[in-house]
Amino acid sequence: MTQKVLKFAERHLQKVEKRQVPCFTIKEDKGAGLLECAIEEEPKDLEKLLEIFEKHVLSSGTHDNHGGYLGFVVGGGLYPAALGDYLAAVTNRFAVKASFFSCSGAVRMENMLIDWVAGLFDFPSEAAGNLTSGGSTAIVLALMTARHSKQLRGRDFVRVVVYMTDLCHVCVSKALTTIGLTEAVIRKVPMDDNFRMDPKILRQMIKEDKKVQIALKLHGKN
Template structure:
């Protein structure tokens, strides 16, 4: 009997269903003609956005709750036209909050307007390479390694060092803490015996990293700071001596190279000496301050950072990159790899090359290197050096002018580019001054608490922050201080 192909109605039905679903899913498939028009619309929107940002207040609040329209629009079965989505974006996300990168943005650690970085981020998203494993896109991984080598060289790390581009300083600090934990072989039963030392101004992400890493029960000694808001090294030595006498093991010292509160830079060479004597791991959180190593003035302030065991940097701060680009560097790169290199049977076809996934908690990750790499290779390093040196000089200029305002307490001369000051009329006066600036919209500043008192701060980092803008800010500040103190401006020299 001859083989006769039998009809299979169920198979035919399945094929028909597949074809129908392919048609329904077609909008997710690249369409060169449609994509070109959408790209043009998005680029035109971006050009108009930059213009609008220059016209809007540096900071504004959504007093009428317009951002709720995003929630009301929701995620629906049938989508919006692109122009409708861009209009919603324009009227909400782009309308309120801080206009990042504006010269008057001086709160917290300011971001930057970096057009080449934005174009790099766009290209990274369009190409969307898999960057966690070297075999999947060797060029993307080589680009990351090139950037990491350059960053390591900038702080004086040896050729044996290695690192990772992270989402920011918090994950970089976590990676460093985990690497230090593994380097010392600390296991659960030993956690309570290993002591961590930091200053009272250390960033809170260190405590979070210890918690996430299973080290929350490590004794944490917060060492007081000196008059320049740097960790007091003599008090550190005393605390370590007392812990050893109590049978505890000094293990991890956290130094700061530019605290968020004051911009203070710890005496890194002294911390390196203490760490070496005690056999401790020295981690330096240089998320804000590390990039200043690119200029001569900053390198002098950061002397000793090259002796750390690990360092956190944030290119999205001092290298003016798009948000979401941090870095961790480890002097002995093998330590970093040993802490994070794991595998699975589904990765059996991957080569033995070191990949970003081998030095990070992440496997899948965005293409972080390109938004950082593109402006650096196009512009060169020279404007970055100039911008960082400019901010250090501008901070000294601002400090000198602030000291001339009667009724204003001014902190120590800035080591980098953050200044702290307060009206002597009390906490309410300082909060009112901050509100005045932020409500007026030309400047955006933040407060902190130093020595138990509300204190104003200004962080000079955005490339657009000019001497003229800073001088105008100080002139306005002098008026506000006079108003709070009831001083006759005619007799007030500033």
């Protein structure tokens, strides 16, 4: 099984290198043929499964591991990294900081990686961090951290102001719902010519909103 999968992966990587930009393929059935391969109790031939996988999964959509694909930030699809994922999946060690005793070496490995990334951005030595499965989870943790740092309670949520642009990723809105800030005030900040949030306007908006909050408190309103 290992040899068959490895050969399939190597053929795939060779095809990726030859693929031209744009790195997007549209198939008429959009992978619907996969539905004909039902999940059953009896095993199927591995080579047949790999063939189905290539035809109905890999043949359509974005080819994220192509060097020319710059649509958004994803994993690089690097072969050494894939082997690392393979080892992590096979060994299935429980690497959680809260359970250091379960696999101390894996926790140390994660801490080393976080420290290395922090160093790339010149963060102070006492900086801390966490590895997440992706951007959506990272946004949830970031917003929760901000909420806890201000010691916000449910009664405060209607006064919370969230500043974003019209091009803000949908994961931010989902994260606000996840952490209970659905009632927060959403303020859209204008962007510059490069579609970046304008910091000068943002500062002015924050200044104005603070004046409103002070005025409400003076009048005894929450």
